[in-house]
Amino acid sequence: MEGKTKTYKNRGDLVFETLKQEILDLELKPGQIISENEICERFGVSRTPVREAVRKLQEQGFVISVPYSGTQVTLLNLDTIKQMIYMRVAVETMVMRDFANMATPLWMEEVRYMIRRQQALILEKGFEPEQFYRMDAQMHAIWYRATGKRKLWDMIQAQQLHYTRFRMLDFVTETDFTRIIREHTELFELLEKKDIEGLEQSLREHLTYSMKRMKHQIEVEYKDYFEQEEQEDE
Known part of the structure; x- marks a missing residue:
């Protein structure tokens, strides 16, 4: 986190x-x-804290135990991601x-x-996709905070196992960040005009675009990142 140093109860x-965090950032x-x-060697700790950490990761669904192989980071579930996008839209x-009906000039x-x-960030040499991801999230959070719907935003953000990792994969594979900024600018202009119909259409396209853009990556380049969908019997 920017400007903050986390403290931990134990190793x-x-x-x-x-x-x-490394799982969420796709490291x-x-x-x-x-x-x-x-892990023991990297952190300079014994097996006890490592096993405790792995147990908690298993409980939250971030890793699974694979017989004769060890601990494996869980795959992404495409159907869950699609339904999360549907819900978010x-x-x-x-x-x-x-927000359009109540936004003050300050908001x-x-x-x-x-x-x-965001515009300044993409001009920086060697900026990291996760930096843009966090700025993007901070912007979307504004209308949730302004309308008193912060808990809804927190619920969306809590869907880390599949949706957050998919969003990170989206930004990692994105090559045109100027397009995202154009879409954000369009949302802002529609908010200024209080064009509700245009706003809803623009937001829907903005939130669903990544699934269309990444179709090839999902099916080919990053196929191994996703659970194989079971074929229904005819």
Whole structure:
């Protein structure tokens, strides 16, 4: 986190939080085997805190135990991701409708400022996709906070196992960040005009675009990141 130093109760928590974040950031990839020995050596700890961290990761669904192989990062479930996107479109459409009707100049300036930060970020040499991902999330959170729907946003963000990792994969494979900023700018302009119909259509396209754009990557390049969908008997 920017400007914050986390403190941990014990070494097991440190290992757990570090591995969890690396899974979310795709530094540890779906399907990757995690070695207990390597973790012990990396963090300079005994097996006890490492096993405690792995147990917590298993409980939250981030890893599974594979016989004779070790611990494996869980794969992404495409159907779950599609349903999360469907839910987010439905919820965020209503939230933005409320925001358009009540947004003060101060709230609008906060959105404008976040777009400017995104524009500045992509001009930096060697910026990381996760930096843009976090700025993107901060901008979308604005209308949830403004309308008193922060708990809804927290619920969406809590869907880390599949949806957050998919969003990170989206940004990691994105090559045109200017397109995302154009879409954000369009949302802002529609908010200014209070064009509810245009706003809802633009938001729907914005939130569903990644699934269309990544069709080839999902089916070919990153096929091994996803659970194989079971074929229904005819």
